[in-house]
Amino acid sequence: MFPTKVKNIQRLLQFRNTAWCSPSLGRAAYSRLVLGIETSCDDTGAAVLDETGHILGESLHSQTEVHLRSGGIIPPVAQQLHREHIERVVHEALERGNVDPCQLSAVAATVKPGMALSLGIGLEFSRKFVRQHNKPFIPIHHMEAHALTVRMLQPVPFPFLVLLVSGGHSLLAVARGVDDFLVLGHSLDVAPGDALDKVARRLSLVKHPQCSTLSGGQAIELLAKDGDRTSIALTTPMGKINDCCFSFTGLRNQVTMIIKKKEEEEGVEEGALLSCVNDIAAATQHTVATHLAKRTHRAILFCKANNLLTSSNPTLVVSGGVASNQYIRKALTVITEREGVSLLCPPAKFCTDNGVMIAWNGVERMREEKGILPPNVDVCYEPKAPLGVDMTAEVRAAGIRLPSVKITIPN
Ligand code: KG4
Ligand code: ZN
Numbered sequence: 001m002f003p004t005k006v007k008n009i010q011r012l013l014q015f016r017n018t019a020w021c022s023p024s025l026g027r028a029a030y031s032r033l034v035l036g037i038e039t040s041c042d043d044t045g046a047a048v049l050d051e052t053g054h055i056l057g058e059s060l061h062s063q064t065e066v067h068l069r070s071g072g073i074i075p076p077v078a079q080q081l082h083r084e085h086i087e088r089v090v091h092e093a094l095e096r097g098n099v100d101p102c103q104l105s106a107v108a109a110t111v112k113p114g115m116a117l118s119l120g121i122g123l124e125f126s127r128k129f130v131r132q133h134n135k136p137f138i139p140i141h142h143m144e145a146h147a148l149t150v151r152m153l154q155p156v157p158f159p160f161l162v163l164l165v166s167g168g169h170s171l172l173a174v175a176r177g178v179d180d181f182l183v184l185g186h187s188l189d190v191a192p193g194d195a196l197d198k199v200a201r202r203l204s205l206v207k208h209p210q211c212s213t214l215s216g217g218q219a220i221e222l223l224a225k226d227g228d229r230t231s232i233a234l235t236t237p238m239g240k241i242n243d244c245c246f247s248f249t250g251l252r253n254q255v256t257m258i259i260k261k262k263e264e265e266e267g268v269e270e271g272a273l274l275s276c277v278n279d280i281a282a283a284t285q286h287t288v289a290t291h292l293a294k295r296t297h298r299a300i301l302f303c304k305a306n307n308l309l310t311s312s313n314p315t316l317v318v319s320g321g322v323a324s325n326q327y328i329r330k331a332l333t334v335i336t337e338r339e340g341v342s343l344l345c346p347p348a349k350f351c352t353d354n355g356v357m358i359a360w361n362g363v364e365r366m367r368e369e370k371g372i373l374p375p376n377v378d379v380c381y382e383p384k385a386p387l388g389v390d391m392t393a394e395v396r397a398a399g400i401r402l403p404s405v406k407i408t409i410p411n
Contacts, residue, residue: 032105033097034366035129036359037090039122040114040142041168042067042078044085045355046093048104051363053152057097058356061085064215068206072197079117086125093355101133106372108138108362110145112385114168119381130375137373138362142353143387145361146319147175149350152360156317156344159309163296163332166320166353167193167217170246172299173387174308175317178364179371181388182308184299184395185244192288193322195248196220199255199284204271220281221325227282232258234287236294243396244299246291255284288322289331290407297335301400304339314341324348330409338405 031050038045047058063081067073094101109126111119130137146169147162159176170187190198193216200206200216211219234254237247262274274280296316303309316336322328329345336343350357365371373379 032366033099033103034138034359034362035090035093035101035104035107036140036355036357036362037086037107037109037122037126038142038145038353038355038358039082039086039118039125040110041118041353042073042081043353044082044089044122045353045358046086046090047355047359048093048097048099049152049356049359049363051367053360053363055097055356056099057093057095058354059089059092059096060354061089065213068213068215071201073115075115075117078115079121082118082121086121089355090125090129101129101135104133104135106136106138106362106366108140108358108365110142110358111139111379112141112382114142114381114383116381116383119383123379123381127379134375137375137377137379138365138371139373139379140358140361140365141385141387143169143171144179144181145357146351147173147181147317147387148178148361148364149319149346149357150317150344151364152356153346153350154344156315157310160315160317161296161299161303161309161341162317162319163292163299163323164320165192165292165318165322165328167191167197167322169320170248171387172244172296174303178361178368182391183386183388184302184391185246185295186392187246187248189247189249190252191322192246192248192292193217193320195252196284196288196322198252199280202256202259202270203277203280204273205277207273208277215321217322217325220285221327223278223281224285224327225278227278227280229279229282229286231276231279232283234258234283236287236290238291238295241396242298242399242401243392244295244302245392246295248288248291251284251287251291255280285325285327286407286409289325289328289409292328293331293335293405293407294402296332297339297402297405298395298400300335300339300341301402302395302398305398305400309341314339316341316343318343318345319351321352324351327409331407334405334407334409
């Protein structure tokens with residue numbers, strides 16, 4: 001290339017960079033913007049992102065406190081709360097980013113999987129919004145969004161292994177592209193967050209002075225810090241089954257039996273706070289962490305045996321609400337360090353449900369021109385929607401035995 005041409009290009013790039021950062025022009029001047037809307041469960045979230053993953057504005061309305069008081073999520077109550085808050089939340093995200101709807105390049109919204117009544121509100125609002133402003137619509141798979149959020153924060157090339165653990169989901173998958181996933185394992189019953197929420201409820205942790213506003217998982221993590229996990233014996237689920245699937249119902253039953261026994265010993269009724277609540281929390285958290293770590297270990301070994309990850313820098317991404325648990329992260333670190341795998345966890349605020357992850361998934365799809373629909377197209381929500389190709393039978397057939405690894409984590 002001629003030196004003058006190089007100089008011209010350099011000057012042009014310099015101008016672009018200056019203009020990009022200039023407050024008077026704003027970033028919006030050169031980057032396509034996506035509005036993301038999330039209502040799959042009990043959080044109403046919205047965010048506006050540019051193509052680089054810069055968050056221009058975001059807003060989140062959490063229903064956790066309401067559901068804690070009623071002892072669980074009641075779908076029509078969640079629906080009503082989404083209905084009451086969605087307009088304000090979307091408006092706030094746009095306003096905080098100083099973005100007018102006409103500046104948006106697309107609107108992305110969660111359409112699957114999730115609670116039907118909750119999904120319906122987000123979809124209804126988004127469809128009206130895209131028609132009104134004549135914008136393309138990008139339907140989003142909630143779990144894909146959790147899996148890809150990490151790429152908004154740092155460059156993580158495909159393929160990578162991802163562990164998604166939340167209140168509604170529990171799965172291990174290889175992410176090979178924006179819409180290309182191989183599922184290695186999933187929960188055979190409930191998700192870990194659901195089990196933790198139910199244990200917390202059975203322990204009446206909402207009555208605990210430190211836990212009244214925390215989700216079940218958060219309460220268990222907090223109380224476990226002052227507990228002795230070894231004083232309560234729990235068995236790690238599925239020890240004899242050499243696949244990557246999960247199960248948490250049996251563990252929940254084990255904990256319930258122990259709670260009943262302790263109530264008898266302490267002479268208190270169900271609903272009272274037990275004196276050994278910290279120990280129960282610590283043992284439950286440790287068993288969940290060990291179960292997740294073992295299944296993930298087998299998934300890593302399966303990926304290695306089948307060349308499913310890059311050999312130069314194999315990566316495990318952990319996301320979803322339960323991934324914000326520091327003890328669980330440490331348990332996974334024991335495995336990843338042993339296997340020479342990098343462990344990446346988005347910060348807690350990006351692990352739980354939010355509008356940012358939906359907007360980012362919209363950005364990823366917009367960049368690759370995948371799944372972008374015109375404003376007037378009919379889209380239905382899907383409460384149940386698998387993620388990618390099911391490989392669980394192949395994993396089970398491989399029957400990989402795990403080496404013995406001690407998971408010891410100081411509190
Ligand atoms: O991803 P998320 O916000 O919503 C979905 O379920 O999709 O995850 C919420 C779940 C709840 O079950 C909550 O108890 C759990 O994540 N959770 C935690 C922690 N923070 C939230 N579980 C364990 N430790 C935590 N620190
Ligand atoms: Zn989620």
